[in-house]
Amino acid sequence: MDDVIYLDHAATSAPKPERVAARIARYLQMEGLSAGRGSYRRAVTIGQEIEGGRKKLASLIHAESADRVVFTTSGTEALNLALGCLGQEPGHVIVTSWEHNSVLRPLAAAADRGVTITEVEPGADGRTDPGDVRAAITSETKLICCVHASNVTGVIQPVGEICQLAKERGILSLIDAAQTVGHLPIDVQEMGCSLLAAPCHKGLLAPLGTGFLYLQPGLEDRIPPLQFGGTGTQSEQAVQPAELPYRYESGSRNVPGLIGLAASLEAMSPESIADDAAHQRELTAFCLDRLKGIPGVTVSLPDLPGELRVGVLSLNVEGQDPRVVGTILDEYFQIEVRTGFHCAPQAHQWLGTAELGGTVRISFGSTTSESEIEKLADALQQIAGSF
Ligand SMILES: Cc1ncc(COP(=O)(O)O)c(C=O)c1O
Structure with missing residues (x-):
């Protein structure tokens, strides 16, 4: 080719990258094990490799701790999980004109239960004016969604200012970093976002089938899991563990994808x-x-x-x-x-x-x-x- x-x-x-392909090939040919389940040494080692990737990713985006980074199977899954913060009640959400269908369609579905949406159009330069976002806030506004950079034109949005104003008004902010993670420096604490979602298969150079959601401390109390099931932890309990990241990571994991991610992140700084x-x-x-x-x-x-x-x-x-x-x-x-x-x-x-x-x-x-x-x-x- x-x-x-x-x-x-x-x-x-x-x-x-070659290092990603080589690690996954070795895994498929020689290992092929599940991770985070068995207590035999090889399974433990693979689990540690995945956790090493999580730590590296958390440090690259400056998350408070590694467990604030939840692995998903795509950016879309991470965004759907994040939108669980809206709960089942009606409410108001602000979006920009640059949002992807992985935000717009779950919100359109939420409109059935009374969620209303205001789209804020950008200025002539393609940048959303934080003043326009402020003007769109109502007493019902629960969430502001903003894509970090458009997947159509590449225009970068003033996400720091938008997250800041959301914080001042006690509103949650969700940043879609699909086109920026791995391409631009990201510091979630400095940005002040409540939630940041992204695929790992774009700028982080991992295989398809990988994504992540960062959650600000405390937000897990407001976001239900998308799936419930085995996590390899607290298996004696009938209910889903409350701790991160396990609260949101049920079922056998995408081990080839996640060790591929870990291998890619080793080369990133x-x-x-x-x-x-x-x-x-x-x-x-x-x-x-x-x-x-x-x-x-x-x-x-x-x-x-x-x-x-x-x-x-x-x-x-x-x-x-x-x-x-x-x-x-x-x-x-x-x-x-x-x-x-x-x-x-x-x-x-x-x-x-x-x-x-x-x-x-x-x-x-x-x-x-x-x-x-x-x-x-x-x-x-x-x-x-x-x-
Ligand atoms: C801006 C944006 N958001 C979300 C997504 C969805 O990511 P994924 O394809 O991993 O589900 C994409 C993917 O193209 C994207 O460009």
Whole structure:
């Protein structure tokens, strides 16, 4: 697959690093055990490896302790778990226009029990104004949901200010860090979020089937588990253990995924994340510069400064359905991109791309090179020129 150019890292990072693949292969061939259950030494060792990954992740996001990080099977599961903080009563929730369906759809389902939702649109630069969020708060507001960076345009939101104002008003805040964890430094205590959810298979370079939720101390009393069952702890009791992380981690775990995560995290540090952020900024600036001169190609939010975006860009080719552009890129140029709405319908309403069938999204990873972007720009030039 050497000649294929993969520019869909916002969906999942690929390929996974060699250290991740090697560890999982060894596990599958030589071990294959369950973790956190058996007391024999090999099972204990695998359990410790997973807990080592949890500690590393907790320290990377500066959680108060490792048990505040609960493993899930995806970002979606982490967000659904977090939204349990709304309880069964009616209430009001504020969202931004950039939210993903993994927030919007559970909230739409909650509307059946009287939960109301206010969407706060961004300013012309794509950034949500915390003042607008403040103005949307009512006496019924229970939660503010904000994506850290859009998976459509890459625009970074002022999450620190939004979490701060939520705290001042005694409202919970939920940050969707799907596009930022591993790509930007994250300090949950400094940010002041109540909850932060993310997949581990994107910027953290772990396999699919991994995600996590960070919960501020005390919040577990307000959030029920999504599933109940065996945790390998307090097995003599008929009721779910109250302690974290076990309260939310029932059933046999995704051991290949979680040891893959641990292997990936071993190579990550605040410095490596800062390097990745710089690499993403350089690639984005380079790509924007290359696309700027191509007649018929329009990039969403082209003037957003580099420090306010992650390595995700959306574009349209004049007069062309994004799906057609994606198919041509794939079949004629071996360039893989994502097309359509990217599970963020409100973002396209705001951008005005809904009636165009969404956008062509290109997203960069740690392995993306400028020469790959050159090839993308050449391909887009040919496609735009031929219609
Ligand atoms: C902004 C955002 N939130 C949530 C998710 C859901 O994550 P997952 O695919 O792990 O369920 C994604 C994935 O694309 C995303 O981009």
